[in-house]
Amino acid sequence: MVSRRDFIRTVGAGVAGLAVGSVLGWALKPGEVKEVVETVTVTAPVERRLPKDTIKIGVLGIRSGLWATYGEFIEQGARMAAEEINARGGVLGSRIELVFRDEMADVVKQARELVDVEKVDFIVGIDSSGNAMRVGGIVDELGKILIVTHAATHRLTEELVYKQGKKLVFRSSVPVYQDGILAAYIAKDLPVRKWVGINGDYEFGRVSWDFFTQTLKSLRPDVEFLAEQWPKFGTEDFKPFISALLATDGEALFTSIWAIELVTLQRQLVEMGGYRKFKAVISTLGYSMDVAYALGRDYPGAELGTWVSGRYIWQYPPTSVNKSFVESVRTRYGRYPAYSLENTYSAIYMIKAALEETVTLDPDALIKALEGMVIMTPAGVRWIRPEDHQAVYEVPYGRIAHKGAEIPLLEDLKAVPAHVYYRHPPFT
Amino acid sequence: MLLRNVLRDVNVVLIVILAFTLALIPLTGDRFYIYITSLFMVYSLFALSYNLLFGYAGLLSFGHAMFFATGAYVTALFTLKVFRDPLVGLIIGVMSAIPLALIVGFLSLRHTRVYFAILTLAFGMLIYAVLVKWRSVTGGTDGLVGIPKRGVILDISSPQAYYYFILVFFIIAVLSLYIFIKSRWGLMIRALGANEDRLPFTGHSVLTIRLYTFTASGLIAALSGSLYSILMGVVTPDIAYWTFSAEPLVMTLLGGSTYYMGPVLGAFIFITLTTMLARFAEYWLLLLGLAIIAVVVGFRGGVSGVLVLAVERLMRSVEARGVWRSLGLKT
């Protein structure tokens, strides 16, 4: 009997850099491969019906303020998934209905309203780590499964799920391991020794930098971290921070700054000569689509590369599942898919798979179905780790390259198997 | 004599009616209403504490959230790290307001009202910065999670249980504050608000009275913050940001700062509006801004002022003054 771990290792090794090539709807169960051509629905036997004809899913995202783009991405992902599923007959015949709310308008009230008033069966989304922790904290009271699709704090899964046993919380997107730990693996191979960092002065920025420096130091003891800058959340102007970094002997720059702030940071870096001084730049969320489109052909490239990533790179993996997904998004929204679009899309499909397996809305049964689930999604094969309910899948880093399209593409994709760079229980 | 006066007091009647209504809410069994009403009580206390400063003492503060946040965080830290009980944590959280009020108050209250307003903004943001920076203690921007409702002494984990927990403190606080305002101290505070320049002639120091007011106000605000942290189970630094300080201000203005229960009415309106307008969250700030403008330009007394005016007009027109007196009530 092949142990799950070995199986995942094999799958992981295979997926990394190779095309898996499967049709939408492959659901891999451990130990056996079930070949399903189309998701259940149309050919489902009549006895398998869910207790409700409409499955309501609450969707939370940032819909106001400077980060409203991200709430938009989450909405797009949810909509696409719901429409696709409903067009093919729904989940065992039941329709999916979405309810959208702004997580910035008192997220706890919104979550409670979704569950108590709108009577949703699941909640997906949440961009902000703080909000994810808040909703995650009351999830036992709400009694519904929450799948986070963007918020990156490791404390969500490590603390709430693993340590405090709040089993209703899941996450479909890669957490801050991507920003801190994997970045170190990329950094170790670059011929530079002296690093500087500029990160937002809030938990995400701090943890990214902590993970990066700790991991890199253990992988390459000869590196030095010369300076760190901590612009406040929502900083409009990075100039003093950039010039402070330029005043050092730093050879390479690490940043976890994201969204519109990253656009500003990059432009100011160029303006102030950052790309002449720093030979390499690692921008952990640099390939987020809002940034890629905003910078477009002006996306700066460092001598040894501007290494960027996200929570999903649309070029990877080169499977037909992913390719058709990207095409659908381009047709529907006119742009390449943003990562939280994919993460939310996959979360909805995760829900569908769990519902189809258990044929019930009972949260405990659904939790068991989700734990250990292996599911094919555009971002690749996702395994939902049972200990902390974190989806394990690979997202590579890549080098910005301009190939004449409206947004830069990535080359030299480097994907390290997730089990190598993810943190593992007991998370000490 | 005092009891007779108390019983005839309209405000006390209002409080009693409110208390009864609130006590009945959990019987509906609707979890969302229970939650919203719990929030209403917390905000009412916050707004009432604010009005003590604003409506009675004439001090405009943009940093009131510092008390709310301090109460919330101290309660959270205490129950998570020192002694796991919500009741004890609450008491400690409330007490923490005293040193904060004395320090900040001593430094800020010596100035004119305008400088005081801006100073409170600066101090409030200083507290916010500390909460964000001191990650090892406060958890930074992610905050503290898992604030317990089940403790050594008290177990209030069910929604009904912690609802009544909040209700008890709500009633105690509302009544105590009212008695405080009706007392000799309250008289001096109102004198301060009415005519600050003349106050020293009575032999009392402006600074001392302001300090007492500030501390009392801080205590109630910290109480509301502590209740909030237990209610939510999670605290994050945004409850210290200055825009949160503006909320009790808005509630007070909307409800009316001249009548004692005005802020409570304001909290009710505020919560109802924000909950109903959640779908239109994008535009509600616009309505808020317009409402504030309307209040300042026209209806200084807020909604309660309008109500009282309407009631008075009604009484005058129907010659019902006799009815009022025969019921034995005075306003």
Place this chain on the structure above:
Amino acid sequence: MYTIGIHPLPKLITGVWYVSLENFLAQSLIGLYKGSFYWLLAVGLTLIFGVTRIINFAHASFFVLGGYLMFTSYTYTGSFVLSLVVSMIVTGLVGVFFEILLIRRIYRVNPIYQLLLTFGIALVVNEFQKIIWGKFPKYVDIPEYMRGGIMIGDVGISYYVLTIIGLGFLILILVHFIINTSLWGLKVRTVWRDNVVAQVLGINPNAVYTSVFFLGTALAGLGGALMVALHPVGPGLGDHLIVYAFIVVVIAGLGNIMGAFIVSILIGVISSLAAWLAPEVDILIVYSIAALVLLLKPEGLFGER
């Protein structure tokens, strides 16, 4: 790009970094640039307060409005300078609109209500900006002829940044000049000193108030218009900036123009140097200075009470 190579004097080693004259100069220039923005934000506030005794909570919203207007006019006209002027004037007019419609009614009211009214106006202006321009941030590019800059050591300082520093000084001189030498300035100063006497002398205070409001708000609009080429304007920016405006004005002392300039520059330079030498505490330093000044000298460093 031209390179200014200042031969570094003996480098001091502080902790991990080298403190060199080049870096100091670069960081200070950046500080001057930031200070110029604080100044553009604060000058209007100070001017308005000095004359009308109103603290305009909506001031930062007008600053942001200038940025939005700049975005729109630059996108349509393609002329940078023209757009700057247009943004400035339109913002000023919007300020006048509010002054005539609302603020005029509350000149003699309790200052608390004045503050509240301007707070309400701030909310309204912020929301209208969101309605008109949407919730996604906007920015413009620096025009072609302004690109490039100088290098100080490894730090590139663009011409645009230097221009802003220059404009800051220019505005100081202009405002000073106007207030102190022109006839209008004389009227302003008279009303500033004593409202009643001014009326006795035949000056119409309302006209003065309105024109001061125009100038103050227009200057804020100019600041915002200049800023939008460097970083985007979006919802929430006003909330963020108003705190800085208040801190500058309060440390300087409400109503002192020169003081506001000096303090703006000082805060810009200090927080810039702090970001470099003591990165953790830069924001705490600013708040602490504000608190300290107010405690020791409540009227502000250059205040007039």
